[in-house]
Amino acid sequence: MKFKYNPRILAQLGTELITSDEVAFTELLKNSYDAKASQVKVHFVDSLESLNRSLLVTPVNDDVLLKLKATIGDEKVIILEDNGIGMDEKRLLEGFFTVGSDLKEKLKRAESDAGKKEKITLGDKGLGRLSSQRLASILIVETCTKEDSEVNYVEIEWAKFSKDLEEDAPVLHFKKKEDVSYTRLWFVGSVDFSTFIEDKRSLQKSLFEDDGDGGIHLQEKLQSSVSFLYSPFEKLEEDFEIKFYLNDLEIQSSFNNESINIAETIHRFKISKERNQSVVNLELEIKPWYVELIHLRILGKNLFTERKRDTHYYLSLIEKHKVRLDNSLKKRVLLIDYLRSKSNFSSSEIKLLEDIAPIEGKVYAFHREQFRLNLAVNAAKAVGAIKKNENITSIREFLNYHNGIKLYRDRFRIANLGDKESDWLNLQQARTRGQQFFRFELGNVIGFVKISDFYQKYIKEISSRQELSQSGHAIALKSFLQQIFNDDFYQLSTSAYYLVRDILTEEGQIPHNTPKELKDQVDESEAMLKETLKSLNIFQNSFSEIKDNILLDTPEKIKKVQRVITQLEGQDNSLTENINNSITTLKSAKDTLTVIEEKQKESYNNYKLMANGLITEVMTHELHSILLNTKSGINYEVHIAALKSYLLDMKQIGLYKENLKPVNERMDFLHTRISELDLFYNFLEKTFIRQGTHDDFENEIIKDLLLGFQKRLDKRLKDLKTDIVFENLQNYSWYVPKGTLTHVFYNLIDNSLYWIGERQKRGAYDQQFKSDLRDLIKIERIDENTIHYYDSGIGVIEDLQFTLFHPFKSGKKEGRGMGMYIVKNLLESFGGSIELLPDMNAYGNRHIFSITIK
The missing domain is CATH 3.30.565.10 (Histidine kinase-like ATPase, C-terminal domain)
Structure with missing residues (x-):
């Protein structure tokens, strides 16, 4: 056939x-x-x-x-x-x-x-x-x-x-x-x-x-x-x-690339060989108009119009804080370590990606909205990034023609990936997860991924050019790229926003408005409005009397009108002044409200995440019932011992070793963990379950609180051969909302034990981290308002030194990155603060936390 x-x-x-x-x-x-x-x-x-x-x-x-x-x-x-x-x-x-x-x-x-x-x-x-x-x-x-x-x-x-x-x-x-x-x-x-x-x-x-x-x-x-x-x-x-x-x-066709220079940010990645090892480099570059747009976002248009600085000022901020920005917005990691940190890693992926390496990509992000695009264009012109005759129309056309993330082999496109109908990197899907401000929007980005496959051995397109042939290389590439674009670039974008916000705040470009200031301004405005109403009543009564005598046909009427006019002299200036002052105060209150609203938006988004506390509460109730049942239950050790004796008498040693002994070890482990959870439940009950309010303050004796932690965490401390050391804490107390310090110190101590454990693991193969001294966590009183907290662990790793208190930033493999962010906001909510001091430990990392309660 x-x-x-x-x-x-x-x-x-x-x-x-x-x-x-x-x-x-x-x-x-x-x-x-x-x-x-x-x-x-x-x-x-x-x-x-x-x-x-x-x-x-x-x-x-x-x-x-x-x-x-x-x-x-x-x-x-x-x-x-x-x-x-x-x-x-x-x-x-x-x-x-x-x-x-x-x-x-x-x-x-x-x-x-x-x-x-x-x-x-x-x-x-x-x-x-x-x-x-x-x-x-x-x-x-x-x-x-x-x-x-x-x-x-x-x-x-x-x-x-x-x-x-x-x-x-x-x-x-x-x-x-x-x-x-x-x-x-x-x-x-x-x-x-x-x-x-x-x-x-x-x-x-x-x-x-x-x-x-x-x-x-x-x-x-x-x-x-x-x-x-x-x-x-x-x-x-x-x-x-x-x-x-x-x-x-x-x-005329728009094949020029001049408009690319008004991008607010440029995300970059590259897989390349360095000393025979494949390395992943990640980087986010921010432009001066990105800083300017963050300033606008925080202040709102009205207040921003008053406080706006020229483009060269925003450029100077980037240059001034370059080390700080580079530290958080540039990363380098071995490809094998990068892939191992992802849950879907397979060892074959390294070879597949190395076959088409070097692999690199860039994403240029823009804003299409007219006010913001105008701002970016004018700023780019001011620093010579684009020509003076560039206009919004040509830039929007450029975005229309090229938007999306395209795939290239060397300089030439592969398939139609990245066209408007092709969201091959799942960018829009990632936006549905929330925090959209930090994620890419297809219509506002232009980008590329470039692979090295000159003879098309590994990556090929199907005949319709709509997709790639599903080879192992194509699958590994897509999986890697989706991780880069929707996770790593998202993290960099988040860090950039909070870093820039912190810098603008430190440089005095964001007013420290509080709800109390807003209330004072509204109260002041109300007082001025009352004075204005008094003046208006005088005018109203006066005009009524003038109206009754408007004919001026008798001497009495003329005298009455003259008397009214005399009484009104000076009232016009007073009324004008009161109205102007009211308008100024109301405008100031509106600007204050804009800043507060922006802070509340951020708080709202993060409180949504903290709604996990509701789940925690349910879990703690279930945990408590398990603990109660375990305590009142049957003593399993007696029964295990009886079974062991019977099997040994019957000379069933194999049955004992292979069946009963593993069950016994598992029961021992479970019993130990239940005992630890009993102590931990007391902490959860105090923090999440017992009813209380923000204004429910108490005088917390610091040392007693920490001794409680020492007892609860006794097993972990012993396993890690670590002591908690107190200095000058005798009879030392702070007046704080109930449960606050429990949350603060639990996060700090839990982090300390993690990083002490990491240092001990590394010390087994790296002399730099080896120590013969016993590890410690030290809490030291500095003055009536300040405590210093530090430990003998690795310290705060370089990548986190400037972003530790930002949301979603964690050095732990499975960390959520919310602990220290919540600690900072919790303390600041009642006038406290926490900061990471510049002092370095033996490993070149910052490690001392200063906690202050006013």
Whole structure:
């Protein structure tokens, strides 16, 4: 049996497999590139009479022109031509007319074997030219090689080929006009230009903008598809140019990358080799207008208008705090360690990613909203990042053409990943998890991922260009990238926001408004309004009396009006002053409210996370019932001992070792943990269960509180050979809300024990962390309001030194990153504070916490 092919397979591979007219153009342009062309031109011509023949890449032969006129008549036509190597009759047959031709694949294989990397061959499936069916019902191929003495000419009427496998299109030969090589494709029949170009010449031009391009544009989808050969991220070094024309007018295309420079932030990552080890580098770069936009976000438009600083000031803040920013916004980790930190790691992924390394990517983030975009544009102009004549219109067009995260092999796009319909990195899905401000929005980002796979061995696209072939390499790449973009970049964005907010606050650019200040301002405003109402009452009574005597027809009426006017003298100034003062105070109160609202938004988002406390409460009740049942239950040790004695008497040693002993050990473990949980329940009960309010203060004796922790954590302290040391804490107390210090010190001590344990583990193989001294946690009274807390652990690792108190920042593998954030906010809620002092320990890390209660 042999396979037979229905002729309609041509239509299925052309019009159905190729999913859009824009992709069809892309496929044909790839062929021009693979043909080693340096010039490609696309002409949209209303008729052959409208064609400016002087604009053609290669002059058209007069005989060819006569033949074209006979076929085309007065119809519209699209011409795609290049000055590539062209095709002789043999190549036409074996390449163009052979469906699934392997010519390019063989060429690519030969180049790979020879180690050539001069110019990448983009195509290899042998299906690209079938996409011509999407553009027109008739395709005319006009081509020749340098060696040919004649031009090869073929007319293909697709409908005939889709009905009969025996259909034949004869090759005609015409005299060559010049010693050149080229290929020119003529698309004829039901051609619709509006799919590809937008002619705005009939529309009224803006009074404020000069398009300078005759009002003719490439449609957005075509611009985006064609840009696979014009990456906006780097300059095209080789000689390859694409131009578009409508009759004799050139269509301006937006292939420049100038607008990329107004991005607010740039996220970067790279996998590369360093000393024979694969390393992942992560980085977030922030621009001065990003700082400015955070300032705007916190203050609101009204207050920001008053407090706004020039762009150079925001730039100076970035430069001043460079070390601090770099410390938190740049990371370097071994690839193996990075993958091990992820729950879905498999050892094979390292090899798969290394096959296509170096892998790198960048994401440029923007704002489209007019006020913010204007701010960014003006700021970028101020520091010379973009030209003075750049405008919002061109930047928005640039965003429309290029937005999304595209995948590149070297400089050329792979598939249509990253187009508007393709959220291949699940960016929008990640936004549904919350904290959207810190996540990417597809319409506001331009980015790329670039792999190194010159000969397309590992990463290939399916024929429709909509997706990657699901190889192991493709799956590993996607998994890695989704982790980078939706987790690591999210963490960097979060750190950047809170760092910038802290810097602006420290530099005095954010007022320290509190609800009390707001209340004072409102009270002051109310008092002024009362005075204003008094003045208005005087005016009202006076005008009433003037109205009653308005005729002034008797001496008495005249005297009454004169007396009223005399009484009003000075009241007008008082009324004006009261109204102005009221407006000023109300405006100040409104600005204060804006700042407070921004803080409340953040608090609200984090209180949602703290709603986990409700779950904790349910769990503690269940825990308590388990503890009670365990205490009043049967003594399992007696029964285990009886079973052990029986089995040994029966000489069933194997049964004892393999069955009873493991059960006994598990029961011992469970009993020990239950005992520890009994102590821990007392802590949970006090913190989460017993009813109390923020204003429910008590005098907390610090040493008694800490001794309670020492008892509860006795087993962990013994296991880690760690002591809790008190200094000058005798009869020392703080007046604080009930349960507050329990929460504060539990977090601190729990962190200490974790990092002391980490240091002890590392000390087993790293002399730097080895110590013969007994570990300690020290709590020291400095003065009536201040305690210093530190331990002999590793200290606060470098990555966290400036972001430790930000939400979602944790150095622990399974940490949530909320503990120290809540501790700080809890203390600040009643006037306390906690800070990490600059003192370094023996491991080069900051390690002393200063806790102050006013």
